[in-house]
Amino acid sequence: MKPMFLLEVDTDADAAYIRLSSAPVSKTVEATSDVLIDLDEFNVVVGVEVLTLSAAIPFTQLHEDFHVRPEVVANLQRIRPTVSSFTSLTTGVDGVSMQNASCHFNEGYAGL
Numbered sequence: 001m002k003p004m005f006l007l008e009v010d011t012d013a014d015a016a017y018i019r020l021s022s023a024p025v026s027k028t029v030e031a032t033s034d035v036l037i038d039l040d041e042f043n044v045v046v047g048v049e050v051l052t053l054s055a056a057i058p059f060t061q062l063h064e065d066f067h068v069r070p071e072v073v074a075n076l077q078r079i080r081p082t083v084s085s086f087t088s089l090t091t092g093v094d095g096v097s098m099q100n101a102s103c104h105f106n107e108g109y110a111g112l
Contacts, residue, residue, distance in 0.1 A: 005075055009053070016050040018079070020072060031058045037066055048076075 006019040023040040025047070031037050034055030038047040045066050048057065059077055062068040068076075 014053050016053060018048040018050070018076065021046045031061055
């Protein structure tokens with residue numbers, strides 16, 4: 001399966017979802033009170049739910065406890081320290097808002 005990296009931000013909910021796989025979610029576990037980890041049927045990370053944009057992402061825990069590959073963790077660390085510091089919200093003259101990411105990811109990953 002081709003690796004993926006998709007960041008979805010919902011500023012109204014003050015939350016984000018970092019999708020690492022297109023596999024269906026079988027269960028969700030709590031990494032911290034503000035970060036949930038979605039796992040597939042083989043306990044491989046499908047995505048990271050960030051319940052508040054100011055939440056710190058537990059990079060070491062993702063690697064050590066959930067076996068997320070080092071290169072994926074390295075890309076996730078580009079979001080640090082928080083999702084809110086990684087993105088910016090801009091509003092155009094037409095009143096339409098747009099969420100912008102502040103960097104590009106390594107080849108093979110797509111970021112929003």
